[in-house]
Amino acid sequence: MKQTSGFISTYSADAFGVCSALYELGGLIVMHDASGCNSTYTTHDEPRWYDMDSMVYISGLTEIEAIMGDDSRLIDDIVNAAAELHPRFIAIVGTTIPAMTGFDADAAARVVESRTGIKTYGFKTTGMRSYVHGVSEAFLALTDIVAENYRLKQTMSEESGDTLEADIKAGSGTGNEKSVNIIGLTPLDFSINGSDKAIKAYYEAKGYKVISTWAMGSSMEEILEAPKAGLNIVVSEAGISAAKKMKEEFGLPIKVGIPVGGEDIDISNLFGAEVDLSRSETVSTPVKESYSDCDCIIIGEAVSSYSLAEYLKQKTGRNIGVIVSTDLDEDGIADALLTAPDACTVIADPLFKPLLKNKKLIRLPHEAFSGRLYRDEIPDIITDIRWLDECTGVIARI
Amino acid sequence: MLKKLGENKVNIESAIVKMGDAQFPSPFAGGLEYSSPARGTWNIVHTGMLVPEAHEIFVCAASCLRGVVLTAAEMNAMDRFSTVEVKENNLLEGNLEELLIDGVTDIINKLPKTPPAVLVYTSCVHHFTGCDWNVMFGTLRERFPDIDFVDCYMNPTLRKSGLTPDQIMRRQLYALLKPCSINPNSAAIIGNDLPTDRNSDLIKMLEAYGIKIHEITSCKTYAEYQQMAESSIYISYYPAAKAGGEELAKRLGGKHLYLPYSWDYDEIDETLKTLTAVCEDMVKDSETIAGENSRSSENTIDKFFAQKKAECEKAFRETYEIIGDTPIAIDYTFCPRPTSVAKQLLTHGFNVKRIYLDSFTREEKGDYEFLKENCPDLELYATVNVMSRFMAHDTGTDNEKWLAIGQKAAYFLNTDYFVNVVEGGGMFGYEAVTDGLKLIREAFLEKKEMRKLVQIKGMGCGSCGLG
Numbered sequence: 001m002k003q004t005s006g007f008i009s010t011y012s013a014d015a016f017g018v019c020s021a022l023y024e025l026g027g028l029i030v031m032h033d034a035s036g037c038n039s040t041y042t043t044h045d046e047p048r049w050y051d052m053d054s055m056v057y058i059s060g061l062t063e064i065e066a067i068m069g070d071d072s073r074l075i076d077d078i079v080n081a082a083a084e085l086h087p088r089f090i091a092i093v094g095t096t097i098p099a100m101t102g103f104d105a106d107a108a109a110r111v112v113e114s115r116t117g118i119k120t121y122g123f124k125t126t127g128m129r130s131y132v133h134g135v136s137e138a139f140l141a142l143t144d145i146v147a148e149n150y151r152l153k154q155t156m157s158e159e160s161g162d163t164l165e166a167d168i169k170a171g172s173g174t175g176n177e178k179s180v181n182i183i184g185l186t187p188l189d190f191s192i193n194g195s196d197k198a199i200k201a202y203y204e205a206k207g208y209k210v211i212s213t214w215a216m217g218s219s220m221e222e223i224l225e226a227p228k229a230g231l232n233i234v235v236s237e238a239g240i241s242a243a244k245k246m247k248e249e250f251g252l253p254i255k256v257g258i259p260v261g262g263e264d265i266d267i268s269n270l271f272g273a274e275v276d277l278s279r280s281e282t283v284s285t286p287v288k289e290s291y292s293d294c295d296c297i298i299i300g301e302a303v304s305s306y307s308l309a310e311y312l313k314q315k316t317g318r319n320i321g322v323i324v325s326t327d328l329d330e331d332g333i334a335d336a337l338l339t340a341p342d343a344c345t346v347i348a349d350p351l352f353k354p355l356l357k358n359k360k361l362i363r364l365p366h367e368a369f370s371g372r373l374y375r376d377e378i379p380d381i382i383t384d385i386r387w388l389d390e391c392t393g394v395i396a397r398i
Numbered sequence: 399m400l401k402k403l404g405e406n407k408v409n410i411e412s413a414i415v416k417m418g419d420a421q422f423p424s425p426f427a428g429g430l431e432y433s434s435p436a437r438g439t440w441n442i443v444h445t446g447m448l449v450p451e452a453h454e455i456f457v458c459a460a461s462c463l464r465g466v467v468l469t470a471a472e473m474n475a476m477d478r479f480s481t482v483e484v485k486e487n488n489l490l491e492g493n494l495e496e497l498l499i500d501g502v503t504d505i506i507n508k509l510p511k512t513p514p515a516v517l518v519y520t521s522c523v524h525h526f527t528g529c530d531w532n533v534m535f536g537t538l539r540e541r542f543p544d545i546d547f548v549d550c551y552m553n554p555t556l557r558k559s560g561l562t563p564d565q566i567m568r569r570q571l572y573a574l575l576k577p578c579s580i581n582p583n584s585a586a587i588i589g590n591d592l593p594t595d596r597n598s599d600l601i602k603m604l605e606a607y608g609i610k611i612h613e614i615t616s617c618k619t620y621a622e623y624q625q626m627a628e629s630s631i632y633i634s635y636y637p638a639a640k641a642g643g644e645e646l647a648k649r650l651g652g653k654h655l656y657l658p659y660s661w662d663y664d665e666i667d668e669t670l671k672t673l674t675a676v677c678e679d680m681v682k683d684s685e686t687i688a689g690e691n692s693r694s695s696e697n698t699i700d701k702f703f704a705q706k707k708a709e710c711e712k713a714f715r716e717t718y719e720i721i722g723d724t725p726i727a728i729d730y731t732f733c734p735r736p737t738s739v740a741k742q743l744l745t746h747g748f749n750v751k752r753i754y755l756d757s758f759t760r761e762e763k764g765d766y767e768f769l770k771e772n773c774p775d776l777e778l779y780a781t782v783n784v785m786s787r788f789m790a791h792d793t794g795t796d797n798e799k800w801l802a803i804g805q806k807a808a809y810f811l812n813t814d815y816f817v818n819v820v821e822g823g824g825m826f827g828y829e830a831v832t833d834g835l836k837l838i839r840e841a842f843l844e845k846k847e848m849r850k851l852v853q854i855k856g857m858g859c860g861s862c863g864l865g
Binding site for chain 1: 408409412428429430431432433435437458459460461462463464465467468471472476477480481482483484485486489497500501504505508509521522523526527552554555556557558559784785787788791849853855
C-alpha cells in the first residue's frame with residue numbers, strides 16, 4: 001500500500017531541507033512547530049549542529065494558537081529574538097500543523113520584516129514532502145536575495161554614472177567563463193566528509209575560480225557574488241530550480257553532475273535545460289519505467305545517483321539503473337526493483353536492505369535517509385578512489 | 399566548541415536568572431526554543447519498545463516520522479517498527495481514519511510474524527481533524543482479534559493541554575494490561591524507562607517483605623508483561639508516571655502508590671515509612687506471609703533510617719574530601735528533582751553554582767523556597783532559551799575545572815567531567831544519595847567522552863554508540 005513503510009526509513013522532510021540549505025548564512029531560521037522538529041533536525045539531519053554556530057529554533061506552537069490561528073506570539077518572539085541576535089535575514093519555515101491550519105507564512109514574514117527591518121522569508125513547507133523540495137525552495141529564495149542585491153548594485157551604478165564592474169555583467173551570460181558556482185550542497189546529500197571541498201577542488205584544479213558554493217563553505221557575501229560566475233554547476237536535484245532561475249535572471253548556463261572519481265561527469269541532458277518556473281513543483285526528476293535491462297541498480301538522490309551510474313558505466317560497460325527514491329514510498333521502490341530481475345547488485349543506503357531480498361547490497365549511506373547512523377561510512381565519491389574501485393570491481397564481476 | 403560564524407558578540411544574560419530573583423514555576427520568559435545536542439533522555443519510541451514483542455506503528459507526516467524512524471533504527475529495532483505517512487491529500491480528502499486503518503492492516507499483513515500487541519501512534523493532525531478513535535481502533539480490533547491494540551500519541555502541539563505526551567505515553571504503556579485475579583502479595587513498579595536499581599531501598603524493602611516485584615524493564619515476553627496485572631499495588635516514583643498510575647490502579651483494581659524521588663532525608667523517611675506501612679498491610683493480607691522476621695517495628699525502622707543517614711553523611715564527607723570546592727552544575731535531565739540534589743549538596747558545603755532547567759515542577763516548590771531564601775546567588779541557566787544556543791562557546795568558567803551532574807550541564811559547560819545519568823538512573827531512596835555521590839566522585843576523577851556520550855539517544859535502551 002502506498003504511504004506505508006513496513007521496514008525502511010523515511011527521507012528528511014522539506015522543513016529540514018530549508019534549515020540545512022540556509023544553515024551557514026547567518027540567518028535566524030524558525031520552524032513554526034510545537035516541539036519535535038528542532039530535535040529531529042538537529043539530531044539526525046544536521047551534522048554541523050555540534051560544531052558550527054547557527055540560529056535555528058522552533059516557535060513552540062501550542063494547541064490554542066493553532067485552533068485560534070493566533071500568529072501574534074510567533075511574530076513577537078521572532079522580533080524579540082532578532083533584536084538580540086541581529087541576524088542577516090529571517091526565515092519562517094512552515095510545518096505540518098501550520099500547513100493544516102492555513103498559516104500564511106508570507107504574511108507573517110511581511111509583518112516581521114516591517115517590524116525588524118530585516119529581510120524575512122516565509123516558506124510554505126508542510127513537513128509532508130521530502131527535503132529535496134525544502135532545499136530547492138531555500139535556494140530559490142537565496143536566488144531572490146542575490147538578484148535583488150544585483151539589481152540594487154545596477155541601480156546604484158546607474159545613479160552614480162559608473163559602469164557596473166565588467167565581471168558582474170552577468171545578465172547576458174557572458175560573465176567570466178572560467179568561474180563557476182556550485183549549487184546544491186547540503187550535508188543532507190554530501191554529509192560532512194569533505195565531498196563539498198573535493199568538488200570545489202576539482203574545479204579549481206581545472207582552472208576555474210569557484211565564486212560560491214551553495215550552501216556549504218561560502219559566506220553570504222560570497223553567495224551574493226554568484227552572478228559573476230560564467231557557469232552554474234548543479235550537484236544535487238535540489239539545486240536545479242535555483243540554477244534555472246539564475247539562468248533566467250543572469251543568463252548563467254547550467255551543467256548538472258558530480259565529478260565522481262575526479263571524472264568530468266555531465267548529466268545535464270537528463271534534467272532538461274528549459275526553465276519552467278510556472279510549475280508548482282520545484283524539482284524535476286527523471287523517471288524510468290522499467291529496469292529490466294539493468295545489471296545493477298542505484299537507489300538514492302537523483303544527481304548523485306545518475307553521476308555515479310555514469311561513472312560506473314564508463315568504467316565497467318555495465319548497464320546501471322537509477323531509482324530516484326527521494327519522493328517514492330516503500331512500495332514504489334519495491335515495485336521498481338521488481339522490474340529489475342537481472343540486477344543482482346544494488347548500491348543504496350543500508351536502511352534499504354529489507355527491500356532487496358536476495359540482491360547484493362553495496363553500502364552507500366545517505367545522510368538524508370539514514371541520518372547520522374552510518375555517517376562515518378559515507379564515502380566521498382569524488383576522491384575516495386578505493387571505495388569506487390571496490391564498487392567498480394563488484395559490478396565488473398557481475 | 400562551537401565555531402562562530404559571525405563577529406556579532408551575543409549576550410547570554412537573558413538565559414540566566416539568580417535564584418533570589420527566580421519566579422515559580424517559570425523563571426524565564428518564553429520565546430523561540432533551542433534544542434541542545436544532549437540526547438540521553440528517552441522518547442516515546444524508546445518507551446513503547448519496553449512492551450515485549452510488541453510492534454510500533456507511527457501514523458504521521460514525514461517531518462514527524464523522521465525522528466521516530468531513526469530512533470528505532472539507532473536502537474536496532476526496525477523489525478519492530480513501521481510507519482504510515484500522512485500526505486497533503488489525506489488532509490484535503492479527510493481520509494485520515496481510512497489511511498490509518500488500511501495502513502496498519504497492510505503493515506500487519508506484511509509482518510513475518512503476527513505480534514501479540516501493536517502500539518499505534520497517532521499525531522496532531524488526527525486530533526485537529528477530529529478523527530474518531532473508536533472507529534479506527536474498533537475496526538482494527540475487529541480485523542485482528544488476536545492482536546491487542548493500544549492508542550499512543552505523538553501530539554506535541556497538545557503538550558500544554560492537560561497531560562503531556564510523556565505522561566500519556568507512560569499511561570498507555572500499561573493500557574494493554576488485562577484484568578486478572580489479584581495476587582495480594584505482588585507489586586509492580588511502573589512508569590520508569592530504566593530498571594530500578596536492585597540495591598535501592600525500594601527493591602530491598604519489597605524483597606524483605608517477600609513481595610513479588612514486577613517491572614516492565616525486566617519483562618522478556620508479552621505474557622510476562624501481562625502478569626503485571628496481578629499486582630495489588632502499583633508503585634511509581636517518576637513524576638510523569640503518576641497520572642497513569644492512578645488510572646491503572648483504578649482500572650485493574652489495585653492501589654497506586656506514588657513515592658516521590660528526593661535527596662531530602664525527611665522526604666525519604668516519609669516515603670519509606672509510607673512504603674513500609676503498605677508492605678505491612680500487604681503481608682497481613684497475604685496468604686503467604688513472609689514471616690515475622692521481615693516485619694519492621696517502629697523502632698527497627700528508625701534504626702534503619704539512622705543507619706542510612708549515617709551512610710549518606712559518610713558519603714558526603716568522602717565526596718567533599720575528593721572534590722572540595724570544585725564548582726558544580728546540575729541539570730534537570732539527571733533526575734526529576736535537580737533542586738533537591740542541589741539543596742542537599744549546598745547544605746553539605748558543596749560549591750553548587752548553577753542549575754540548568756527551564757521550569758520547576760510542582761514537587762520542587764519546597765526546594766525552590768529553600769534555595770531562594772538561602773542561596774539567592776545560585777544561578778539558573780535556561781536550556782531552551784534563544785541564547786542557550788551560545789552557552790557552549792561562552793561557558794563562563796574561565797577554564798576552571800567544573801563538575802557537571804547530568805548531560806545538559808556537561809554539554810553547556812563543555813566538560814568531560816560529568817555524571818552520565820538520565821531520569822534518575824533507576825536510583826531511589828537513600829541509595830539515590832549514596833550511589834549518586836559515588837558517581838559524582840567517579841566523575842570528578844575520571845574523564846568521559848562527553849561529546850560522544852551525550853549525543854546517544856535514549857541512554858540505557860540499547861542504542862548504538864554513535865561517534
